[in-house]
Every structure is written in structure tokens, then in C-alpha cells.
Amino acid sequence: MVLVVAISLLARVWADDPSEITLELEGPLVSAVTGTTDRLTPTEASTDPAMTLAPGRVQPSRQEWEALLPRVQAVVDENPGDVNALRKLALAHYNLGRLDEAAALYEELLAIEEDSVLRNRLGNTLRDMGDSAGAEAAYRKAIADDPAIAPHYLNLAELLWRQGRNQEALTVLNEGLESVPEEQRAALEEGRRVLEKTTD
Structure with missing residues (x-):
């Protein structure tokens, strides 16, 4: 439970893609299950005027x-x-x-072109659907495709932790700390600290 709370708090400072981190954004796109963020990337948020959000907003509310x-x-x-x-x-x-519609669309998009952010989002969707094996495979593929994005490691580590696979979760976080750029490591370091505390 401590890990869930800590990772939920960390969700304010990390996103699917390092280029989309915005410290003041929080709220409706944070998964209630793990604190992962499924945010619009800057490109997704800034194109077609028919889909423009309220001024200054990148992350829509449920109503939006x-x-x-x-x-x-x-x-x-x-x-x-x-x-x-x-x-x-x-x-x-x-x-x-x-979730069924989201998963089908992510599969369709990934068939067009592999994208680690979309693969991670598919993992989140499968996780929320109760497909732990599918989520784990998606997170591992996202890491393999782009090892420099912290949320891929955090999502996999938490999934493993929830299954009682604490040592594997720590290994994943340590791998992330070796691969993610230094300026993106804070959430991984905090996740490792909390996980080490809960496994003592």
C-alpha cells in the first residue's frame, strides 16, 4: 500500500514521454490503480482545432x-x-x-507502427482489464523498444510488486536507473526506496 501511495504522488512529475512532463498537471488521467499517467503528448494535444481543449489545459477532465x-x-x-x-x-x-475499445485501438495503432508510449498505454489498459501477463509483456516490450522512459519501468515494477515478486520489481527499478537519463530518475529512485522499505 505504501508503494501505491508513493507512486501515486510521483505521478505528478512523470509521464509516458520525457518531453511531456509538466509539473503543474495532475488529476484525471492518473490511473487510480497505479498512479501511472496516460497523458496526451504535445503533438496529440496541439493538432486539430476541433479537438482543442480549454486554454492552458493539456490534460482533459472526465467531462472534457x-x-x-x-x-x-x-x-x-x-x-x-x-x-x-x-x-x-x-x-x-x-x-x-x-477498456476493450482502448485496447483494440492500441493494438491497431501498434500494428501500424511500434511506439513504446503506446505499448506502455496498452500495458496499462491490459492491467486494468485484469490481464497481468499481457500487461507484463507490453511493459517489457516498451522497455526493450525505448529503455530511456521511466514510467515503463515503474509500471512493470509495480505490477510485479502487486504479484509478490518484490525482488524482480527491485531488479526492474535498478535496470531503469541504469538506463533512464539522470534528470528523469527521481521517480525510479523513490520507487526503489519505498519498495526496499516494504520488503524489509
């Missing part, structure tokens, strides 16, 4: 996701190949709890 969903769906219906709109649609489904 509900309003955004039909607009994004309309863009996808008009142009099924619009990858940015598909990414937003998957996030909308995920953040509204429509």
Missing part, C-alpha cells in the same frame, strides 16, 4: 473527455488513417473506462 470523444470519433470516421486522432480516441476510451 466525454465531450471530446464524439468529436474525435467524427475525425476518425472522416479519416480512418489519422493516427493522431486514433491516439486521442484510444486515450478517451481508456480514460472513460471503455
Whole structure:
């Protein structure tokens, strides 16, 4: 439980992609289960004006996701190949709890082009659907594809910890500390500290 609380607090300072970290953003996109963030990347947040959020906002509230969903769906219906709109649609489904739809869209997007952020998001979706093995495989692939992104390690470590695989979780965090750029390591260091405390 201590690890969950600590990682939830750390969610304010890390995201799927190092380029999208914004310290003042918190709230509706933080998974209640693990504190992972499924945030819009800057590209996802800044394109099509039909999908523009309130000024100054990058992370929509639940109400904004509900309003955004039909607009994004309309863009996808008009142009099924619009990858940015598909990414937003998957996030909308995920953040509204429509996990089957989100998983299907992530699989579709990953069939077009492998992307470690999307693979990590698929892992989050599978985790929330109760598919621990699928989530673990997705997180491990995300790490293999881009070992420099801290949330991939944090998500995998917490998944392992929840299964009682504490030593494996510590190993994953240590691997992350060796691979992630120094300026992105704080969450990994805190996760390791908390996990070491809970396993003593």
C-alpha cells in the first residue's frame, strides 16, 4: 500500500514521454490503480482545432473527455488513417473506462507502427482489464523498444510488486536507473526506496 501511495504522488512529475512532463498537471488521467499517467503528448494535444481543449489545459477532465470523444470519433470516421486522432480516441476510451475499445485501438495503432508510449498505454489498459501477463509483456516490450522512459519501468515494477515478486520489481527499478537519463530518475529512485522499505 505504501508503494501505491508513493507512486501515486510521483505521478505528478512523470509521464509516458520525457518531453511531456509538466509539473503543474495532475488529476484525471492518473490511473487510480497505479498512479501511472496516460497523458496526451504535445503533438496529440496541439493538432486539430476541433479537438482543442480549454486554454492552458493539456490534460482533459472526465467531462472534457466525454465531450471530446464524439468529436474525435467524427475525425476518425472522416479519416480512418489519422493516427493522431486514433491516439486521442484510444486515450478517451481508456480514460472513460471503455477498456476493450482502448485496447483494440492500441493494438491497431501498434500494428501500424511500434511506439513504446503506446505499448506502455496498452500495458496499462491490459492491467486494468485484469490481464497481468499481457500487461507484463507490453511493459517489457516498451522497455526493450525505448529503455530511456521511466514510467515503463515503474509500471512493470509495480505490477510485479502487486504479484509478490518484490525482488524482480527491485531488479526492474535498478535496470531503469541504469538506463533512464539522470534528470528523469527521481521517480525510479523513490520507487526503489519505498519498495526496499516494504520488503524489509
